[in-house]
Amino acid sequence: MPTLALAGGTSPSLGRAIVTAVFAHTSWNVLILSRSTRPPIWLRAIDQHAKRHKIAAVDYGSVDSLATTLKGQAVHTLVSVTSAVDGTQAQTQINLLRAAVSAGCKRFAPSQWGFGPKGWAEVGSLRWADQGVREECANHRDQIEIACFNQGSFMNYIGHGIFATPELEDVGDVAWAKYRSGAGYKPGEDEACEGLHRQGPLMDQSGAFLVGLKNGIAELPVKDDGQWPRITFTSMRDVGRFIAAALDLPRWKQEMGMAGDTLTMGELLASAEAVTGKKFKVTLIKRQDLLERLANTRDADFxxxxxxxxxxAYIRDRDDEVVVRPTLNELCPAVKPITVRDYMEKHWQGAP
Structure with a gap:
């Protein structure tokens, strides 16, 4: 069976989404590259005896060490989901690429999850993760197949708005049993939010973004002409399913976008109100207000x-930025991603 190396694969978000999908839908084994060999509880719950995975402790700063690890496990494909906030993110992707080439890997995908290719050029706060990465990829395309995977915005921020206050953490055997029964996910908040941090700016401090179903509020950008802009949403687990399906494709394209659902902000609001039966308190966000806020925000307030x-970016409403081309949807039609409306209905019904 071929081996996928997943850099950062112990993470409870994208790492978990990809590992669980690979186990469920493919015959591939997984080599997880991490700074620690300690398996997270969700991984122990789904592969207790490590029959389909190995964890290798690596130094992301050493190309030679990374290459030795990859070559020793005969890795076919290397995918990165690392998210280093210490300033090393871009160099880590470059090191991983060079190691994959040195080890004879066939495919590589850097950690550039999010907006389409124009987003990395236009959104200043994303550049920290892209410094030289795409240029380095272009320099190696004759040696290894390289793709950038983009999914737009994570649908799971809606889940934070449903579970507006964090649930109590389960521990020990109780937690293990819940992860085991849920194929790596606990029912409730974990199943809805899928490891996504509560980082959204919604005024209720739930960590949600754009809409808060529990508290019936919305903060939505509007275009200069008063029309609603579009947004592409994809759930974390559907990203995992698309990546698992992509492993068996005969060829990768350079840009491998995927879309769970592309809709307008107005349609997002209408679904939220319909599912909850509430009339939302809506704050409209306009370009000039944003530009003034940006000018008065320190660079350190990342x-x-x-x-x-x-x-x-939403107000610009551009294809290949906030609206992602559904390339993987077309290449992998067996993957049926959840829509925003279905996501809301599924998790709203199960919320406390």
């Missing part, structure tokens, strides 16, 4: 600047 720039 998350605040990020959300402002995201909303400006």
């Amino acid at each position: 998350m605040q600047r990020l959300w402002i720039e995201f909303n400006l």
Whole structure:
């Protein structure tokens, strides 16, 4: 069976989404590259005896060490989901690429999850993760097949708005049993939010973004002409399913976008009100207000600047930026991603 190496694969978000999907839908084994060999509880719950995975402790700063690890496990494909906030993210992707080439891997995907290719050029707060990465990929395309995977915005921020206050953590055997029965996900908040951090800027401090179903509020960008802009949403688990399906494709394209659902902000609001039966309190976000806020926000306030720039990108309403081309949907028609309306209905019904 072929081996996928997943850099950062112990993460409870994209790492978990891809590992669980690969186990469920493919015959591939997984080599997880991590700074620690300690398996997270969700991984122990689904592969207790490590029959389909190995964890290798690696130094992301050493190309030679990375290459030795990849070559020793005869890795076919290397996918990165690392998210280093210490300034090393871009160099880590470059090191992983060079190691994959040195080890004779056939395919590589850097950690550039999110907006389409124009987003990395236009959204200033994303550039920290892209410094030289795409140029390095272009330099190696004759040696290894390379794709950038983009999914737009994570649908799971809606889940934070449903589970507006964090649930109590389960521990020990109780937690293990819940992860085991849910194929790596606990019912409730974990199943809805899928490891996504509560980082959204919604005023109720739930960590949600755009809509908060529990509290019936919305903060939505609007275009200069008063029309609603579009947004592409994809759930974390559907990203995992698309990547699992992509492993068996005969060829990868350079840009491998995927879309769970592309809709307008107005349609997002209408679904939220229909599912909850509430009339939402809506705050409209306009370009000029955002530009003024951005000018008065310190560079050190990274998350605040990020959300402002995201909303400006939504207002631009451009293909290949906030609206992602569904390339993987077309190449992998067996993957049926959840829509925003279905996501809301599924998790709203199960919320406390």
